[in-house]
Amino acid sequence: MNTFKNKLAIVTGGNSGIGYAAAKELITEGATVIITGRRKEAIEKAAEELGAIPFVADQGKLEDIESLKSKVENQFEKVDILFINAGITGTLGSIENMSSENFDQVMDINFRGAYFTLSKFIPLLNNGASVVFLSSVVASTYKPNSSVYQASKAALNSIAKTAAAELAPRKIRVNMVSPGPTKTNIMTKAGLDKKTLEGLDEWLIDQIPLKKMGTVEDVAKAVLYLSDNNLASFITGTEIIIDGGMAL
Structure with missing residues (x-):
């Protein structure tokens, strides 16, 4: 219960989603956890539920990353665990019809924002710290319209x-950590209605050898494992795929 006692994450x-589940696991194991999000009401509500420290920040904005770094440096000085989780799918569409606005928004949050979150926090990371990126199995797939x-x-x-x-x-x-099909609300945010989502879930489950969708807890436990210097001390530069065997 105290694996991460006196650790700042x-x-x-x-x-919400995977980030919320990971924060919950880390807090259960004794860590002090700062969670960030773009919406003040949502991040404060989640922090109250979890027992976390809220900070309103948009990963796509460099000034927000700088503000977060300054707060952490002034209040805590050093960081032990950094889970760079924030991301969006953006809108789906062909390369031919892709808008520059959607391209910029997705890249600003998923890539540029993640890159500079790491960049700015490197000086604050304790020696022996753990950094985990939320990636996806789609990093090595080439499906149309994504x-x-x-x-x-x-x-x-x-990176x-x-x-x-x-x-x-x-x-x-x-x-x-690279999840495959996981029960979150990210596809709802992408604009898919309930009926479409249900059909997509059924289609996905049919493609998965284990015949079920992943959960946010499945991914959170992998983050917890990678953050543990006792269990994962010899693991770096590694991608853990959590997809129920879909890539087989």
Whole structure:
């Protein structure tokens, strides 16, 4: 119950879904957790439920990342666990019809924002800290109408592995968790209605050898494992795929 006692963790996009579940697991194990999100009401409500510290920040805005860094540095000085989780799917569409606005929004949050969250926090990371990126199995798939989201996650994996090499001298481990089909509200946010979502879930389950969707808790437990310096001390630059065997 006290694996992460006296440890400070930051979870971006922590007011719902995988971020919320990961923050809950970390708090259960004794960590002090800061969660961030773009909507003040949502992030404060989640923080109250979890026993976390809320901070309103948009990962797509560099000034928000700087503000978060300043708050953490002034109040806590150092960070032990950084879970860069915030991300969006954007709107689906072909390359031919993709808007520059959607491209910029997805890349600003999923790639540029994640990159500079890591960049700005490196000086605050304790030696031996853990960094985990939320990626996706789509980073290595090439399905039609998802080019921007897929590319954003592939780029994320690239920088995670480079960061693992750069930060290894300080014993800072950098890893990725890549969920497959997982029960979250991200597809609702992408604009899909209930009937379409139900049909998509049925189709996906049929493709998964284990014949079920993943849960946010499945992913959160992988984040917890990678954050544990006792269990995962020799793991860095690694991607854990959590997809029920879908990639087989």
